[in-house]
Amino acid sequence: MKTDMTVDDLLKQQGAWLAPGEDSGIVVSSRARLARNLKESAFPGWAGEEECERILAEILPAVEACAALQPCFVLNMSALDPLDKQILFERHLVSREHAERGRGSALVARRDETIAIMVNEEDHLRLQAIRPGLGVREAWQVIDAVDSEIEKTIRYAFSPKLGYLTACPTNVGTGLRASVMVHVPGLVLMNEINPIIKGVSKIGLAVRGLWGEGTEAIGNMFQISNQISLGEKEERIVGSIEQIVLEIVEHEKNARERLMEKKGSVVRDHVGRAYGILSHAHILSSKEALDLLSGLRLGLDLGILKAKNRQAVDALLLTTQPGHLQKTQGRKLRTRDRDLARAQRVRQQLVRAGVGMVEEKKKE
DSSP states (O other), rough: BOOOOOOOHHTSOOOGGGGGGTTTTTEEEEEEEEOOOOOTTOOOOTTTTHHHHHHHHHHHHHHHOOOGGOOOOEEGGGSHHHHHHHHHTTTTTOOHHHOOOOTOOEEEETTTEEEEEEEEESSEEEEEEEEEOOHHHHHHHHHHHHHHHTTSOBBHHHHEEEEEEOGGGGTTTTTEEEEEEOOOOOHTTTTTTHHHHHHHHHTEEEEEBBTTTOOOOOEEEEEEEEETTTTOOOOOOOHHHHHHHHHHHHHHHHHHHHHHHHHHHHHHHHHHHHHHHHHHHHHOOOHHHHHHHHHHHHHHHSHHHHHEEEHHTTTHHHHHHHHHHHHHSSSSSOOOHHHHHHHHHHHHHHHHOOOEEOOOOOOO
């Protein structure tokens, strides 16, 4: 069932990638994405606008009818202004490339944002499922079922030898990109993150920033994903990601324990400064806010801080982003005005969430 939904409506709900999940203090979210293309049709990058519109018209009925997507909404990229597109990007519903698309491109998503399909991005179809915490296997199973249902209606470009054909050679084969977002301030503070990144890269996995390819790892957030899908079975890709992430989680837990044992005062100072600045700052840049929120989340995980509403704190990772700030203000803001609005939102939200320091127990 297709439902009317606007970008403004999305702001009334929490993004799917920020919902609480298993180990969500360290593993923020998991995502599985499939790249698919229509048989005997030019890739979007080669097709003109008229061809893309024809492809969109062919694809939409099959996608809108998909049972797992219900209730769904459709947003044509040509009908959105830059600010709306920015918000979709910040909510991980579209890529930066798709946000730049116009005629012949669209987003079809489940109302709760757990499933999203980009039509005519780099490929004709980019299908993704996202889950909070460590749920990459569940995300893959969900999007695999969506893919199978759509494939009953649409003929995909497929080679018996190579697998699914895609615009980018690294996606040829299964077309699967599985990724997990982790928050690892312990490893960063212990100066142990670089060996982890190098080790992960050596076994064919990619490490990217919070917003994906081409972005830096701010707020101690990293995305771990497979780089190649050719010659790899889906089960193996998902299993490999799961195994590595579980190992990273253990390394992070160990790093946090050692931090508290050997550098407890340093950690409390780090957390206390983050809380102090966020509680009283009147100017906050996007990067500074995310870095400080990382310290806040660490303090909550370690029991240095308390909060009546942890979800309200995590929501700041999204609501302090430029697009969301401007949308809630109802107008485009200059950088300076965004920094002022961001600081005000953080101060108010921390009060509403009941965030405060936990009194340290005196040693006898």
